[in-house]
Amino acid sequence: MAAGTIWVVAETNADGTLAKSSTEVATLARTLANAAGGEAAGIVVARNPKAAAEELAGYLPRVVTIAEPAADGNAWAQIAAQRAAAILASEAPAAGLTGAGPDGRDVAGTLSALLERPVLVNATAVSWDGGPAVEMSAFGGKLVTTSAFADGEWGIVTVRPNVVTAEKAGAAGRVESAKAGGDLALPVVKVVERIEEAAAALPIEEARIIVAGGRGVGGEDGFRLVEEIAQELGGAVGATRAAVDSGWIPYAQQIGQTGKIVKPQLYLALGISGAIQHKVGMQTAGTIIGVNRDPDAPIAEFADLVVVGDLFEVGKALLAELRSRG
Amino acid sequence: MRIVVLTKPVPDPAAAAERLTADGRLDRAASPAVINGNDEYVLEAALKLVEAHGGEVTLLSMAPANGVETMRKGLAMGAHRGVLVTDPALVGSDQWSTVQVLVAALGELEYDLVLAGFDTSDGVGGVVGAAVATRLKMPYLSSAAKIEPNPDAGTVRVRRISATGFDVLEAPMPALVVGTQLLGEPRYPSLKGIMAARSKEVVTRSLADLGLDAGAVGGAASRTKVTGQQKPPARGATQVVRGTPEEGAKAIADLLASRRLI
Numbered sequence: 321m322a323a324g325t326i327w328v329v330a331e332t333n334a335d336g337t338l339a340k341s342s343t344e345v346a347t348l349a350r351t352l353a354n355a356a357g358g359e360a361a362g363i364v365v366a367r368n369p370k371a372a373a374e375e376l377a378g379y380l381p382r383v384v385t386i387a388e389p390a391a392d393g394n395a396w397a398q399i400a401a402q403r404a405a406a407i408l409a410s411e412a413p414a415a416g417l418t419g420a421g422p423d424g425r426d427v428a429g430t431l432s433a434l435l436e437r438p439v440l441v442n443a444t445a446v447s448w449d450g451g452p453a454v455e456m457s458a459f460g461g462k463l464v465t466t467s468a469f470a471d472g473e474w475g476i477v478t479v480r481p482n483v484v485t486a487e488k489a490g491a492a493g494r495v496e497s498a499k500a501g502g503d504l505a506l507p508v509v510k511v512v513e514r515i516e517e518a519a520a521a522l523p524i525e526e527a528r529i530i531v532a533g534g535r536g537v538g539g540e541d542g543f544r545l546v547e548e549i550a551q552e553l554g555g556a557v558g559a560t561r562a563a564v565d566s567g568w569i570p571y572a573q574q575i576g577q578t579g580k581i582v583k584p585q586l587y588l589a590l591g592i593s594g595a596i597q598h599k600v601g602m603q604t605a606g607t608i609i610g611v612n613r614d615p616d617a618p619i620a621e622f623a624d625l626v627v628v629g630d631l632f633e634v635g636k637a638l639l640a641e642l643r644s645r646g
Numbered sequence: 647m648r649i650v651v652l653t654k655p656v657p658d659p660a661a662a663a664e665r666l667t668a669d670g671r672l673d674r675a676a677s678p679a680v681i682n683g684n685d686e687y688v689l690e691a692a693l694k695l696v697e698a699h700g701g702e703v704t705l706l707s708m709a710p711a712n713g714v715e716t717m718r719k720g721l722a723m724g725a726h727r728g729v730l731v732t733d734p735a736l737v738g739s740d741q742w743s744t745v746q747v748l749v750a751a752l753g754e755l756e757y758d759l760v761l762a763g764f765d766t767s768d769g770v771g772g773v774v775g776a777a778v779a780t781r782l783k784m785p786y787l788s789s790a791a792k793i794e795p796n797p798d799a800g801t802v803r804v805r806r807i808s809a810t811g812f813d814v815l816e817a818p819m820p821a822l823v824v825g826t827q828l829l830g831e832p833r834y835p836s837l838k839g840i841m842a843a844r845s846k847e848v849v850t851r852s853l854a855d856l857g858l859d860a861g862a863v864g865g866a867a868s869r870t871k872v873t874g875q876q877k878p879p880a881r882g883a884t885q886v887v888r889g890t891p892e893e894g895a896k897a898i899a900d901l902l903a904s905r906r907l908i
Contacts, residue, residue: 333809334808334809334810395786395787395788395806395813395815397776397788398776398780398786401780420772422772422788422789422807425765425771425772425773425776425788426776426786426788427776428773428776429772429773429774429775429776429777429780430776430777430780430786432741432742432745432773432777433745433776433777433778433780433781434780437742438740438741438742438869438870439741439742439771439773439777439870440870441741441769441770441771441772441773442769442770442771453873456770457878458664458666458768458875459657459659459662459664459665459768460659460662460664460767461878462662462664462877462878463664463665463666463875463876463877463878464875464876464877464878465666465670465872465874465875466872466873466874466875466876467870467871467872467873468870468871468873469869469870469871470868470869470870470871473869475869475870478771478773505783506780506783506786507783507784507785507786507817507818509785509786509787509815509816509817510815510816510817511813511814511815512803512814512815512816513813513814514808514810514811514812514813514814515805515811515812515813515814516810516811517810517811517812523809529907553902553907553908561827565831571791571807571826571827571828572807574827577659577683577767578683578684578687578764578826578827579827585907586902586905586907588898595660596659596660596662597659597660597683600659606905607901607902607905607907608881609898609901611894611898615886615888620884620886621884622881622884623884624881624882624884624885624901625884625885625886625887625897625898625901626884626885626886626887627887627894627895627897627898628886628887628888628894629888629889629891629894630891633891634891634894634895634898636891637890637891637892637894637895638894638895638898638899640895641892641895641896641898641899642899642908645899645903645908
């Protein structure tokens with residue numbers, strides 16, 4: 321039996337380009353469709369969806385755009401979900417995929433309620449076995465579970481950032497536009513003001529290398545050394561909740577249970593004990609190195625290398641060493 | 647202001663004793679339960695709002711019968727009352743069932759705001775709030791760093807974390823707001839609060855009380871299934887270096903070079 325279509329509801333950046341997470345989710349949808357013997361397609365809902373849709377068509381054979389004026393100046397996710405729901409309801413979906421970030425979650429929850437469909441969340445890997453077989457990291461990474469929708473069901477899957485490597489398709493897909501049909505049934509939530517914050521030079525979710533500081537860094541001044549090392553390595557600066565709560569660094573750079581979950585190739589942790597709340601945000605990093613005074617800190621249980629010592633002394637020596645190697 | 651805070655008892659991440667039963671359900675006996683961390687942030691915000699505007703905070707949980715013990719901590723922090731939906735048929739509920747149950751339970755309550763945490767530390771889904779708001783056709787404001795109701799105007803403003811800063815959202819109440827850590831550090835219960843919590847009312851509701859059919863929601867009606875569980879791949883052994891800062895730095899640089907990271 322041929323599977324139906326695996327749909328991706330794409331997200332866009334503030335400048336109208338396609339969100340990086342959507343390139344990953346689209347790549348996954350294409351892989352799954354190949355395995356399922358079905359189709360993969362994407363949906364872009366925006367005031368001007370064209371640019372993001374053409375980008376998305378690099379990853380998917382078919383992209384449907386909906387030009388929705390209300391998507392601008394209002395909270396986007398529920399509007400997008402309503403327009404996407406109308407398309408999914410009229411086709412024969414095999415699954416709906418979104419990112420597991422803030423907007424993707426909002427889209428997934430709304431789609432689930434509108435279409436009366438179950439959801440599997442926060443996938444770290446997805447394969448196809450008559451339907452999506454969704455791997456999730458449970459209990460702070462102690463366990464990996466595999467879940468599926470019940471027999472005869474299709475549902476929505478949210479996919480964690482950085483668990484799929486985005487790869488373009490051999491040929492660009494076709495872009496078609498659909499009409500935004502009918503009124504929006506859900507209350508529209510206005511954006512009355514946009515506040516721009518000075519952002520980190522490189523968002524931690526997208527960084528190949530992260531140098532992170534914890535309580536041991538001791539203050540804003542201490543983070544200058546963390547920044548210097550990050551710059552030398554071409555990486556981004558991350559932090560623990562303790563450092564964020566102390567006001568040394570913005571929340572956007574917090575890694576862990578109530579912050580971001582990252583998967584860089586290198587995670588260099590300075591003055592971070594590696595408590596479970598932080599560990600869940602970074603434990604799948606390729607290489608983990610800790611610098612800590614306490615040789616018995618939990619990070620020693622899962623790091624590749626732990627240097628026991630003062631982070632400032634080791635950090636400065638590391639800068640010198642890296643510079644000498646050029 | 648009448649505020650309902652959705653709280654979920656979760657296995658204490660700090661105890662690190664979580665495990666699944668053979669049929670893929672959370673073994674609740676294996677691990678002590680605590681209020682989900684993100685729920686404490688929205689509870690703190692709710693308590694501050696009723697301190698400023700007057701009113702009442704109601705906790706709403708769907709949990710096993712001993713969920714009342716976890717709820718006591720929220721009551722000790724200052725919430726006024728609790729509603730616990732508990733029913734043996736709810737064991738093994740999926741997100742879909744959870745949403746149906748919370749919608750039915752909210753139908754019995756009066757509120758200006760419903761608050762929920764960004765996600766839970768056990769499920770890490772973060773989709774229930776949006777689904778509940780959608781079912782109730784209630785304005786939905788998420789990723790809140792600040793919640794500012796205007797009771798006279800009947801509206802609420804939320805500072806929502808965006809990729810580039812914040813979006814200030816505004817909607818009429820009643821509304822459902824999903825909040826984050828940026829709402830501020832939750833308070834510790836005072837001794838007085840702990841004493842007072844003992845006599846606060848916790849109403850227990852079963853599926854039948856809510857007019858829900860145990861065949862349509864709960865474990866028997868679960869639309870997702872856990873098909874396998876395994877340990878994550880083990881990381882290699884940890885190399886520990888003690889010595890001068892220069893020796894430590896050299897060990898780091900050597901490892902980076904050997905893995906082509908520099």
